[in-house]
Amino acid sequence: MNADKIEGYIERVYGYAVNHTFSRDEADELSQEILFTAVRELPKLKDDSKFEPWLWSIANNVTKSFRRYMGKQRAMYSYDTLETLSCEDEYGDENEEFYDSLRTKIAMLSEMYRSIIILYYYDGLSTKQISEKLDIPEGTVTWRLSEARKKLKRKCTDMNETALKPVKLMIRINGEGDYKDPISPFPYVYINDALSQNILYYCYEAPKTVEELAKLCGVPAYYIEDALGNLIKREAMSEVSKGKYRTDFIIYSEKAREYDEKAKGVFEPVVDGFVSSLKKLADSAENLGIYTAEKPKEELIYLYGIMATEHLSEKHNPVKWVERSVRYDGYRWSYHAHLMNDNQYPIRELGREESSNLGSRGNYKHISYNFGGFSYREMMFGNEINICEDIFLGREIEDTDSAAAAIAKGFISKNDNGKLFVTVPAFTKEQKRQFDLLTDQAFESSIDGYTDAVRKYVSGYKKLFPEHLKDDVARACNYMFLTLYATHICDIAQERELLLSPHDGSICDVLIQHK
Structure with a gap:
């Protein structure tokens, strides 16, 4: 086999290395070692069709050896060679002197304490990860970290938050x-x-x-x-x-949460009409023969609501969608982040994951929603979706590995008579088309009120973010058409007992035939 084939896997090998190390330096070193080993061993590979599993087997073996090595030779920021550089006058204030002093004092700690400080604060590792990395008990890590803090506080009476307490x-x-x-x-x-x-x-x-x-x-x-x-x-x-x-990209903070709480009231007048339309839709949908996975109507109504809102967004969303640009890896996506406060998200969101299954034999896509009271479930991948389709069509299951994976993740179970049973509701293309028509009819009298409420909400929401992010903000505001149903409409409806809250462990996802 030509060694050029390995070049197509360089980025994926680096990604693998990132997931199995604690820093970019380690990822660089591990990925290089994997690629070097693969090139060296390539002549021994006789069956080209087995290249990919062969490569990841090498990656796994090299990673095991690398971890043993790193347990003895820990990679860390080198503070041993810090130089005292003269500063320009514009930076020669007390703050600059403080940071120079702080870095010097960290470097002057013994290796026992210095390594813990750097791994914990700068590398962002937990005490458990440090314990595994240095091969010492977690209790010892905690004690050394405490002692290191005391030593630094004795040297620096006013520790700066941004220096030793990073944001997350x-x-x-x-x-x-x-x-x-x-x-x-x-x-x-x-x-x-x-x-x-x-x-x-x-x-x-x-x-x-x-x-x-x-x-x-x-x-x-x-x-x-x-x-x-x-x-x-x-x-x-x-x-x-x-x-x-x-x-x-956008970083969501407490400002977004505070605005959300203040602006929630704009939806109070429209909830009754919206829920009335939703119940009308749910009643009509019973005649479509939709595969409901035996879920109760009070649970399905939330799924119908989010599907209806997605459809209505195409015609009624007050914020136009701005297409994402193509990224360095050839896909269209954008980053976003949450500023975590005690590991809590600053805002509530609608989680949505979609597996379109475009490169597979199957004809269904899987969409998983996560909001208000529903448990998170990861999206299916191609072969798992195909197994569900095989069950719908009564086909013999040949891919037993994918079937086992789907069962393990809860997408498939066995019913009382021992037959495989898909736990996810499903729409055929025709059922989805009919559902969209019923949605337009059911929401004819209420959609304008909801649209106006969304318009009022986003008019203030978009002012929370820096001007240079206007395209990202436009996309976020466009998505609010869905999010505000999943948060404010559902919240208020539950408070008024117009909708029953989902039971613990309830899942909101769907399979839709799309090709």
């Missing part, structure tokens, strides 16, 4: 792409280290220079420059003027 972002993407961890990681995996999160946060409201970021993050400038290079490569940031860098 939960970064995700919206859009399309062929991603499946750990082999093909989602793009946010590459920008999710602690230092990158803090750089993104500090450059969100206004651009910052490398020197400003070094002060805020409490690390030498050359680490900032390295992280910025990766963030720009991954299209998370841009250089907006000479030496000034800006974050290029």
Whole structure:
């Protein structure tokens, strides 16, 4: 086999390495070792059709050896060679002296304490991860961390929050792409280290220079420059003027939550009419012969509501959709992040995952929704969707591995007579077409009121975000047409007992025939 085939897997191997290491430096080293081993062993591969499983087997074996090695030779930021650099007058204030002093004092700690400080605060590892990385008890890690803090506090009486208490972002993407961890990681995996999160946060409201970021993050400038290079490569940031860098996606914070609570009242007048239309739709849908997976009507009504809102959005959404640009990996998507406060999301959202199953023999797509009282369920992938379709059509199940995976994830179970049973409601193309027609009829009298309420809500919501993110904000406001049903309409309807709350463990997902 030609070694050129390996070139097509370089990015995927790097993604695999990112998911199996704690830093970009380690990921670089591991991915290089995997690729080197693959090139060396390639002549031994006799069956070209087995190339991919062969490659990931090599990756797995190399990773095991790499982890054993790293347990003894820990990679960390090198503070041993910090130099005392003279500062320009414009930076020669007390803050600069403090950060220089802090970095020097970290470097002066013994290796026992210095390594814990760096791994915990700068690498963003938990005490459990540090325990595994250094091969010492977690209790020892906790004790050393406490002692290291005391030592630093004795040296620096006023510890700066931004230096040793980084912010935490939960970064995700919206859009399309062929991603499946750990082999093909989602793009946010590459920008999710602690230092990158803090750089993104500090450059969100206004651009910052490398020197400003070094002060805020409490690390030498050359680490900032390295992280910025990766963030720009991954299209998370841009250089907006000479030496000034800006974050290029929305970061949701407490401001969004506070606005959401204040603006909720605009939906109070429209809830009764909206729910009345929804119940009319649910009654009419009973005549379509939809496969309901034996779910009760009070649970299905939420699914019908979100499907109806998606359909109505095409004609009635007051905010026009702005198409995403093609990203560095050839897909259309955009980042977004939440500023976490005690591991809590600042806002409530509608979670939506769709597996379109375009490159498969199957004809169905799977959509999984997560909102108000419904448990999260990951989307199915191609072969799992195909198994469900085979069951619908009474075909013999030949792909037993995919069937087992679908059963393990709860997409399929066995009924009382031992036959396989799909646990997800399903629409044929014709049923979905009829459902959309019924939606237009049922909501004819209430959709204008809902649209006006959404328009009022987003008119203030879009002002919460930086001007340079207007396209991202437009997409977020467009999606609000769905989100505000899933949050405010459903919340108020439950408070008024117009809708019953979902039972614990309820799932809101659907299979729709689309080809």
